[in-house]
Amino acid sequence: MDEEQLRALLRDLDALKQRPDPAAIDRMREHVAGMVTPAAAARSKIKDMSSEVVDSNPYSRLMALQRMGIVDNYERIRDYSIAIVGIGGVGSVAAEMLTRCGIGRLLLYDYDTVELANMNRLFFRPDQVGMTKTDAAVQTLSGINPDVTLESYSLNITTVKGFETFLGSLKARSSDGRNTGVDLVLSCVDNYEARMVVNQACNELGQTWMESGVSEDAVSGHIQLLVPGETACFACAPPLVVASGVDERTLKREGVCAASLPTTMGVVAGLLVQNALKYLLKFGQVSPYLGYNSLKDYFPTMEMKPNPQCSNPACVQRQKEYMQSKPARDAAAKAKMEAEASAADECPVHLDNDWNISVVDDSDTVTPSILSTGADSLPEGLVRELPTADSYQEPVAPVTSGAIDDDLEELQRQLDALNSS
Amino acid sequence: MDEEQLRALLRDLDALKQRPDPAAIDRMREHVAGMVTPAAAARSKIKDMSSEVVDSNPYSRLMALQRMGIVDNYERIRDYSIAIVGIGGVGSVAAEMLTRCGIGRLLLYDYDTVELANMNRLFFRPDQVGMTKTDAAVQTLSGINPDVTLESYSLNITTVKGFETFLGSLKARSSDGRNTGVDLVLSCVDNYEARMVVNQACNELGQTWMESGVSEDAVSGHIQLLVPGETACFACAPPLVVASGVDERTLKREGVCAASLPTTMGVVAGLLVQNALKYLLKFGQVSPYLGYNSLKDYFPTMEMKPNPQCSNPACVQRQKEYMQSKPARDAAAKAKMEAEASAADECPVHLDNDWNISVVDDSDTVTPSILSTGADSLPEGLVRELPTADSYQEPVAPVTSGAIDDDLEELQRQLDALNSS
Numbered sequence: 129m130d131e132e133q134l135r136a137l138l139r140d141l142d143a144l145k146q147r148p149d150p151a152a153i154d155r156m157r158e159h160v161a162g163m164v165t166p167a168a169a170a171r172s173k174i175k176d177m178s179s180e181v182v183d184s185n186p187y188s189r190l191m192a193l194q195r196m197g198i199v200d201n202y203e204r205i206r207d208y209s210i211a212i213v214g215i216g217g218v219g220s221v222a223a224e225m226l227t228r229c230g231i232g233r234l235l236l237y238d239y240d241t242v243e244l245a246n247m248n249r250l251f252f253r254p255d256q257v258g259m260t261k262t263d264a265a266v267q268t269l270s271g272i273n274p275d276v277t278l279e280s281y282s283l284n285i286t287t288v289k290g291f292e293t294f295l296g297s298l299k300a301r302s303s304d305g306r307n308t309g310v311d312l313v314l315s316c317v318d319n320y321e322a323r324m325v326v327n328q329a330c331n332e333l334g335q336t337w338m339e340s341g342v343s344e345d346a347v348s349g350h351i352q353l354l355v356p357g358e359t360a361c362f363a364c365a366p367p368l369v370v371a372s373g374v375d376e377r378t379l380k381r382e383g384v385c386a387a388s389l390p391t392t393m394g395v396v397a398g399l400l401v402q403n404a405l406k407y408l409l410k411f412g413q414v415s416p417y418l419g420y421n422s423l424k425d426y427f428p429t430m431e432m433k434p435n436p437q438c439s440n441p442a443c444v445q446r447q448k449e450y451m452q453s454k455p456a457r458d459a460a461a462k463a464k465m466e467a468e469a470s471a472a473d474e475c476p477v478h479l480d481n482d483w484n485i486s487v488v489d490d491s492d493t494v495t496p497s498i499l500s501t502g503a504d505s506l507p508e509g510l511v512r513e514l515p516t517a518d519s520y521q522e523p524v525a526p527v528t529s530g531a532i533d534d535d536l537e538e539l540q541r542q543l544d545a546l547n548s549s
Numbered sequence: 550m551d552e553e554q555l556r557a558l559l560r561d562l563d564a565l566k567q568r569p570d571p572a573a574i575d576r577m578r579e580h581v582a583g584m585v586t587p588a589a590a591a592r593s594k595i596k597d598m599s600s601e602v603v604d605s606n607p608y609s610r611l612m613a614l615q616r617m618g619i620v621d622n623y624e625r626i627r628d629y630s631i632a633i634v635g636i637g638g639v640g641s642v643a644a645e646m647l648t649r650c651g652i653g654r655l656l657l658y659d660y661d662t663v664e665l666a667n668m669n670r671l672f673f674r675p676d677q678v679g680m681t682k683t684d685a686a687v688q689t690l691s692g693i694n695p696d697v698t699l700e701s702y703s704l705n706i707t708t709v710k711g712f713e714t715f716l717g718s719l720k721a722r723s724s725d726g727r728n729t730g731v732d733l734v735l736s737c738v739d740n741y742e743a744r745m746v747v748n749q750a751c752n753e754l755g756q757t758w759m760e761s762g763v764s765e766d767a768v769s770g771h772i773q774l775l776v777p778g779e780t781a782c783f784a785c786a787p788p789l790v791v792a793s794g795v796d797e798r799t800l801k802r803e804g805v806c807a808a809s810l811p812t813t814m815g816v817v818a819g820l821l822v823q824n825a826l827k828y829l830l831k832f833g834q835v836s837p838y839l840g841y842n843s844l845k846d847y848f849p850t851m852e853m854k855p856n857p858q859c860s861n862p863a864c865v866q867r868q869k870e871y872m873q874s875k876p877a878r879d880a881a882a883k884a885k886m887e888a889e890a891s892a893a894d895e896c897p898v899h900l901d902n903d904w905n906i907s908v909v910d911d912s913d914t915v916t917p918s919i920l921s922t923g924a925d926s927l928p929e930g931l932v933r934e935l936p937t938a939d940s941y942q943e944p945v946a947p948v949t950s951g952a953i954d955d956d957l958e959e960l961q962r963q964l965d966a967l968n969s970s
């Protein structure tokens with residue numbers, strides 16, 4: 129929208145008041161109609177995702193993931209619903225990425241309004257200052273991709289009423305009746321209290337979620353996968369994000385504010401949504417925990433088992449259920465492995481299989497098949513940019529040609545040298 | 550801008566034509582004026598960056614990097630000029646990040662126009678379809694941060710005339726006369742030919758640049774620092790990004806198109822600009838090469854020395870100059886180390902020192918001082934989210950208590966286990 133056009137309109141109205149003229153009204157009408165049309169016509173809804181390679185197809189580069197052998201059925205993304213809690217520096221970018229990927233339904237939660245102090249992060253614009261973050265997000269996202277169903281909740285999930293609405297919305301059927309509940313919750317909040325509330329809701333519902341966070345000094349962050357009963361919940365372990373009980377509002381009141389950078393938040397949002405896509409569309413490996421230390425470009429990973437003495441009763445209940453279902457899970461995994469093995473003997477057909485986290489951690493047969501899917505099916509003329517982690521050789525630290533001592537410290541020193549190189 | 554408001558205006562104009570009424574004109578005038586004001590008032594230019602913690606300060610969270618002990622003088626960012634070549638999925642996001650960070654001057658190069666097929670990546674909007682990418686970028690970026698000087702070049706750098714203009718613009722004084730030349734070039738192009746052209750220009754000018762790329766299957770990418778004469782140039786080593794001579798236009802013509810994801814491109818843009826900020830504002834360590842394998846969340850690093858037999862004559866010339874200046878560099882590094890050591894003996898004052906890549910690789914005294922700056926100066930109540938890479942212990946793979954064989958394969962196996970865990 130051109131501000132100059134509006135100024136011209138004001139001058140026309142002034143002239144009109146001096147001398148009423150039907151022809152002038154017609155010209156103004158035409159002018160305003162011209163202002164309406166472009167934005168409205170820019171992108172109409174699209175019924176089916178097409179893989180046709182034409183400039184006018186917003187999904188061609190996503191559907192190409194199938195031809196590249198990365199994803200089996202990209203269009204399934206339209207069947208999924210994702211809830212994003214916290215539409216700040218990470219959540220807003222995550223929402224935009226999922227919108228551009230054509231996710232079926234996005235549920236957005238935030239209680240805050242847009243301020244100029246948010247402009248050092250991606251997504252919000254100065255002309256949205258004063259709007260609620262959810263309204264501003266819906267405004268921007270619906271313009272980018274009208275195919276995505278957007279539901280916005282301007283509420284504080286840490287209040288009793290807010291929590292009830294939050295919990296209800298995670299279970300509810302979508303307005304078009306296509307989806308029931310959500311497939312994944314992404315936590316993009318900036319304080320401990322809100323994380324504990326998301327943790328509580330997901331433990332109660334047995335809802336898989338991913339947590340994200342950025343440090344107060346703006347130079348590191350993390351993402352984490354939480355599957356109630358199966359992985360550590362947010363209350364199981366001393367949380368890695370420690371604000372010592374001081375949340376952002378407190379910090380502001382004392383005249384101290386946390387630093388933030390669009391880079392760190394963009395990287396964390398990208399890693400978060402990439403893992404959400406891997407989880408939903410079943411490709412690659414979903415990281416249980418991935419850190420980002422930007423000063424050294426260091427990315428620690430780890431896994432955390434649930435704590436049987438967790439202070440959260442819903443977590444303990446989910447752990448019990450998970451243990452009870454172990455024999456059934458083991459039998460199903462075994463049957464699938466056998467079926468895959470015999471199918472592999474007969475023909476090299478690509479099997480429809482289900483990469484759940486529970487399968488990945490005790491079955492080696494799953495991982496290689498993902499990689500070979502990606503590596504073997506590149507079209508002619510294309511070469512993988514990076515070697516896969518399996519084939520890549522880290523530059524090995526100098527090793528003396530003599531005997532290596534039976535010495536853990538020596539091994540650790542070599543690992544440190546590799547990590548800091 | 551609300552489309553509904555424009556529709557209401559159309560109805561008012563229709564009514565006005567039926568019955569001319571000065572009061573109705575006044576109401577419409579007020580309405581249009583209300584549409585003008587917010588956008589115009591949203592953000593005016595700001596003379597000095599303030600660290601004041603108020604909602605209306607767009608730089609408060611960036612200036613906080615100083616209080617957090619990450620950056621010595623954030624406002625220096627206004628003195629820097631960055632050229633971004635290729636305003637696609639990576640370059641556009643890099644430009645937005647730098648704009649929101651308040652970079653002094655951005656030079657943008659692209660010859661392409663916005664298409665709906667670009668909508669699966671961040672930044673461009675459907676209503677910008679048909680505009681040149683540089684014009685669309687200037688439109689969006691100037692709205693986000695009017696303090697940034699934007700120069701746009703809609704040209705193809707791989708043509709003779711385009712290359713001349715490109716080379717000239719990299720050396721030229723800025724329009725306000727504050728800056729001469731650029732401080733860094735970011736290459737965000739999608740084909741081999743354009744990378745070789747950026748490489749040629751930077752070798753000729755002795756200009757430090759960073760290269761970025763995303764694989765054709767959309768699931769991996771990389772960034773790389775190139776300092777003419779000091780590191781490998783793009784022609785020194787067989788390039789890691791191999792499109793086998795097939796560029797994007799060729800791919801399109803054959804009905805095959807490369808896949809792309811907003812996630813991978815957002816991560817690569819974030820890593821690229823984070824390293825650009827580290828390089829310009831002198832904090833942390835600039836990565837010589839950083840890969841991103843998103844299927845496994847694996848981030849390989851490496852360093853590449855220049856090739857004395859490089860096919861690029863300008864590269865060989867820069868290598869010669871770099872070798873000739875070695876005694877002077879060594880003497881300067883030694884003098885600085887001694888000055889630092891004696892200063893550290895006397896008082897623990899934070900020294901103004903110059904982290905050049907040439908210093909990092911043979912001096913251990915530099916690294917700890919960066920880390921201690923960050924770690925020691927956190928305000929009360931704040932704790933670092935992630936341990937620094939130095940203090941973080943990777944979960945060690947099970948090691949047998951017996952003697953470890955003098956066996957590189959065994960060490961490699963353990964490293965692989967750590968990398969794939």
